[in-house]
Amino acid sequence: MKHAFLATALLSASLVTGAQAENLTLATGSSGGTYFPVGVALSTLVSEQLADKSVRMSPITTGGSAENVELLGSNEAQVAIMFGIYGRDGYRGVGLRQGRPPIPELRSITALWPDYDQFVLRKDLVKTGTLSDLDGLGAAFSVGPRNSGTEGTTRLLLDAVGIDPETAFKPTNMNYNAAAEAFQNGRIAGLSAAGGIPTPAVSQIYSTSADETAILQVSDEQAARIAEATDGLFTPVEIPAGTYPNQSEPIQTVMQPNFLAVRADVPEETVYEMTKAMFEHLDVLRAASSAAKVISLETALKGLPVPLHPGAARYFREQGIAIPENLVN
Structure with a gap:
């Protein structure tokens, strides 16, 4: 009876508005x-x-x-x-x-809006400060939700600079919030988070763990290789200082x-x-x-x-x- 009443109400509303x-x-x-x-x-x-x-x-x-x-x-x-x-x-x-x-x-x-690719890594694992630090990392690193756009572009960008995720680290699939929590709890070494800035999950990390956190830079050479691999769809961009809590320096990355x-x-x-x-x-x-x-x-x-x-x-x-x-x- 309830469903019949609802259907009648919806039909009446449609007739009143004259639109389906x-x-x-x-x-x-x-x-x-x-x-x-x-x-x-x-x-x-x-x-x-x-x-x-x-x-x-x-x-x-x-x-x-x-x-x-x-x-x-x-x-x-x-x-x-x-x-x-x-x-x-x-x-x-x-x-x-x-x-x-x-x-x-x-x-x-x-x-x-432009989508900024952000590769977050524990600061104690940073060597060059660029994407090269992911090569040979060996630890768990979230590449984004399974079969997501983030996972696809993460793999695409790393492949463009000569890094194979399957051998460089232990790829894991987590949504942004889960990855941020796992990073803060020490269960993963880093994560890839593509988004408009500030990206909420990255803000969450910086708000509690800024001293232990780094976003890797994309070097000029790496950005050029990425641009070539994507027919220019990805371009260099800076994440301005102050985008995240206690982020004192700009960060060079790429965007699409x-x-x-x-x-x-x-x-x-x-x-x-x-x-x-x-x-x-x-x-x-x-x-x-x-x-x-x-x-x-x-x-x-x-x-x-x-x-x-x-x-x-x-x-x-x-x-x-x-x-x-x-x-x-």
Whole structure:
């Protein structure tokens, strides 16, 4: 009886609004990263702002970019946050997706924030202060959740500089929060954490263990090798001093763009309204994570790896933004 009443109520609501309910799933990431809090904030914003159009968005936790590409391809999620390299390789069926079919349904909505690759290591194990310190480490080191974007890019970057994780250390798979706790308890020697800065799990480590913690630098030579291996998608960047508690010096590493992806078959009007709601209420996303402070119309198209969805393109054109030819499908 309760389910029958609920179904009748939902049908009545749909008839009143004159619209068929549209339920979207947003694939985010694991707790302790940046994707999850921003994804929750974005889902809440879209559901509130598009309620009169019967559009509802629900966030789900995932292993991150690698899983999110698969979820979009299978239509288990219609919207996702992901690394640029996973979007590019997923769309083309190359690189990290070599040997598997491409996902031509992938489209972009907007660039988000740069993703900083951070290799955290116990300070007493630091020798050169660069990624080279992971070669021959021999101890347990978290490469990110299993089959996650973090694991994929960690292995990609280390391979680019000649380090094989399988022989250099003992790779373990943990989400960011679990890895931070294991690091603080001395159960692992370090961890890889890719995210907008400050990354919550890394902040957690620095807040209690700054004197025993180092983030390895990516040397100029290593950055050049990484750029060559990724066709320039990863670029050198500095983590400014003071990003983390008691971090007195800047740290040189590499970054890649994050972007908001969507399936091509999500209606144009829906994506247009989503994009509009997002950029008219950026304060909501910025309140969820300081990484989102860099999201802006000025950088919305920067580094997008796949074509824009027509709904997003329509919104940007209304704002006077020219759409590059490579982003038009």
